[in-house]
């Protein structure tokens with residue numbers, strides 16, 4: 001479990017005790033993936049998941065399905081579970097359904113998708129379509145995508161939760177321009193999750209949204225942890241500093257561990273189309289997470305280049 005200070009809601013939800021993290025230099029590769037607690041339920045969620053925007057919007061050829069299945073199999077073999085998708089991501093939900101049909105165990109997955117349309121009937125039709133495309137009976141997390149028609153869809157999601165067709169509710173956005181509106185909607189609807197952009201290149205959520213989520217007992221998924229790949233360009237040609245190699249084996253792990261180590265963050269969802277990048281990203285889910293002083297050093301380093 002991540003070594004963070006829990007909120008009252010979390011402690012009430014779980015009654016569990018904090019578990020100390022292993023010491024630096026311990027056997028990173030053989031450790032189970034770190035988990036965080038979903039405040040509203042006490043359920044543990046592995047800290048690294050998978051985003052599917054663009055990367056799973058592929059044709060359903062045997063080659064493409066096999067590649068996507070390999071990426072998902074790597075995720076589950078490492079103890080990870082969360083896949084984030086949306087009707088906005090073209091063929092991604094269908095590809096996830098094909099990956100499950102090709103042999104990935106549905107019960108190993110935490111399926112998060114979104115409703116992204118206007119109006120109640122259109123929203124429920126879309127939620128049903130997502131359920132069918134992913135060949136599942138229940139969606140683990142249904143999120144209102146980019147706060148589109150939030151009140152209407154939150155009503156439907158709550159109704160689906162009562163019917164046990166959806167387990168958790170959520171609200172998402174991806175840009176700092178929408179953070180104020182997201183804050184208002186969090187307070188208005190008290191979703192189980194929010195999903196927002198956070199990375200070493202976009203740190204605005206540290207000011208208000210992350211502390212607020214923590215205070216309210218709302219789980220947090222992080223999108224764009226690589227700033228959609230821009231962070232890799234920023235460090236292109238640069239070697240990972242020696243002090244960072246104590247807890248990260250790559251730039252990808254450096255970026256992900258910065259995000260995952262924030263106490264309010266529940267799970268981070270980097271997208272990748274490549275199995276070797278998935279392996280790299282999963283490496284950020286084990287071993288030590290940077291403490292406050294190290295996080296500052298990481299941020300200062302990135303700001304200086």
Ligand SMILES: NC(=O)c1ccc[n+]([C@@H]2O[C@H](COP(=O)([O-])OP(=O)(O)OC[C@H]3O[C@@H](n4cnc5c(N)ncnc54)[C@H](OP(=O)(O)O)[C@@H]3O)[C@@H](O)[C@H]2O)c1
Pocket residue numbers: 050051052053054055084085145146172173174195222223224225226227228229232252269270271272273274276277278280281
């Ligand atoms: N409004 C919303 O709800 C919203 C908005 C944005 C994103 N999201 C969600 O968040 C997910 C993540 O955000 P994102 O896809 O925008 O961006 P991201 O995860 O920050 O970056 C993805 C990019 O990083 C590259 N990459 C991944 N792992 C790498 C590694 N280890 N080494 C080098 N490059 C690596 C990928 O390329 P390769 O394919 O070559 O690995 C891809 O180009 C999305 O897929 C989506 O599920 C939600």
